[in-house]
Amino acid sequence: MTNNIARLFTIFVTALFLATPVVAELPGSSTPIFTFDNRLTIGADIETTNPTLGNDLDFTILIENVYTENFEDVEITTWIADDNEKKVGEKIETSLEKINDGNDEELNYIWQIPGDISEGKYTLNVEVDGKWDNTNEKRTYDFSKEISFERADHTLMIDEVEILRDNVKAGSTIDASVTVLNAGTEDENNVIIELNINKLDLSVQSKLTSTLLDSRDSTQYLTLEIPENTKSGTYDLQIRVYNGYAQDVMTKQITIEGSDELMEQETSVKIADEMTPGKASVVSIKITNDDNERKVMTFEISGMDWGSARVDPSQITLDAGESVTVAMHIVPDKDSSGKQTFNLIVKEDGKTVIQNQKFEANVGGLSASSTATNLVIVMILALAVFLFWKNYRKQ
Template sequence: MTNKAILVSFLAILAIALTLNTVVAATNSTGFVDITGVNINGVSASTTTPAVAGEVSDTVPVEVFFVANQDVSDVKVKVSIEGYKDDISASTPRFHVVNGSEYVKRFSIQLPSSMDLDNLKEGLSVHVEISAKELDSVDADYAVEMQRDLYSLNILSVDGPDKTSAGSTVALDVVLQNNGNSRMDNTYVKASIPELGVERTVYFGDLSPSEEETYDNIRDANNKVLYLSIPRNAIPGTYNVIVEAYNYDASTTVKQKLVIEGTQSGVLPTITSKAIAVGEETTFDLVLVNPNSRMVVYSIVPETVQGLTVQASEPIVTIGADSSKTVQVKVKATSSAQEGTHLITVNVNSESGLEKKVDFTVNVEKTSTSTSNVTGVTSGSNTVLILTVILVIIFVVLLIVLIVLLTKRPAETEEFGETSYY
């Protein structure tokens, strides 16, 4: 009797277990697919523990295995990591699944960077979602334990100008952080422009993963300014500025663009045409303007002209910031100069090369222009003298006539009256 009761109890328990298993199986199969497994970076992932270890900024493969419970179209699989500054996700195009078939979809995602982690280690979830049109999605979260590198440096920012000019100085404000798990001693930052052969290195000191209470001067980040002097003869164009942070254990590099513009200048000729005779000399004024915030050096180079001697009063001219200066270009017609118009070209150069070509014209005449002017003045003077003499003579004659008329006494008139007889 006792044995029979025990057997009945055992059968009852087995029936209950089978019923529960059927219910659970039915519950797990309510979706149009079942997720049978997820591998992250080649490791089987779990929704709880143990978590898959992840290193900052690593790009890892993700594999999603699932079984279809019915025929469905427009199916899409998506994996994502949420809760960070940048969205991390990947998805498949829409596809069709057949009931009872097993599928695997593969992705590559980049894990968060060290800048996204608040602590030396941090847990996150990789969310897997399988969706279809007009059906409930099937999803699950899989655990990943993030950790920083043992030794790692991160250049948080490099602030500097995008444009500059040759001969100027560029200031780069660099912020460096220790985003590893260990203290970084004796860190340096080097900024360079390889195409110009320019570089500068600055000592940044010791950096700790977190602020150390024992040493006030050791922090997890530091910033300093590096100054790069651009050569005066730098050719205008776009250059790479490379900033490298390093110590004995680690290094990192960032790159940014710098545009070097040509020197701004103004070359203003005044009078551009004159006439001279053989053997005579004349000058042209050339105004040089420097609108830059630094000193600029100009060179004045006249081109050779047959029969003419051309030279600048100052072949090398130094002009301060926001200033101007006038330079004279002297032109002399030698005895071999031919009569006619001659073109004179003057090249104005700065540190960055040719700034402007200035053209003057000189008309060479056989007769001296000054002699012609004197002859004309002399002829004019003689005419004025003759007219003056004539006017003086007329004035004298008129004056004599007036004097004569004033000094002549009028004749006495005879009076005729009645004769008286006594």
């Protein structure tokens, strides 16, 4: 009989223990009793006052490890659901290596409230997955909190932006489609959609020609032209929608492949022999198309305030692997004695690919060996153009 009573008592205590997911203490002891359910606590603090549709929601998730083991391989999933437990907006996922015993983690989030949902009550949900030190079994901890969203009178939001290419070349365009949503209760007039790169002082805008009714959206297509002389780099493309009552701003990064590194030739081509004032000197240049496509090349000479110059022919068409020799005809002025410079500009299919290939010349004496001079120029410039095409094709 005594053994039966002990067995019943054991069963009773065990059942009570499993049904109570709280931290308790043994009689006469200050040692807490932990179950898997109460080792981790989760809380949330909504920092945005009166959250409205189409605007940002700032909130903080606090996860505290109250146990004596580390909680490792932590995956945190946060989402908001409606009354039917259907997810609205974007789900947020965060990973942590571990939460040490006795420590806590505070996670700050900014979540954009969708503009096309109904105002009312929603639920903020948090799910935390991980493993305790002494077990390989994954444990999941849940938390939820009720939150209410309101609809403001005037709210414009950028609902979607599609960039045709986020990596463009100088001299081309940035093409984008922007969808603006009226998330407020009032109709909106004179809505402007704008693209700009402030660092380059570039901007383009489009104005809606009709009223944007509440809960409706409109998609506009914009093209922003990038100048040929734009330097390579990553730039912030700002997308802005606004009128006199509301606005929304979004930023995307655009990479521009400028031709600055290739266009500005750092090495000057020195013409060793002197040119004669008032007489023409001919400098031959061999151009090789090392690409696998046909090219149309044009040539110009700039910086000739000390004489006259022309390139013959000034335009050539090169098939893949083909080479052509063109000639620069230089006639120095009679009073141009001394060291002089001029630049060669090369364009491919109308786009500048070599901005300033610098040449240095001495004017004042007779040339001793024009053939040798021409040969040197052919070899050096052909190498420069070859290297340009090689690098340009890789990009």
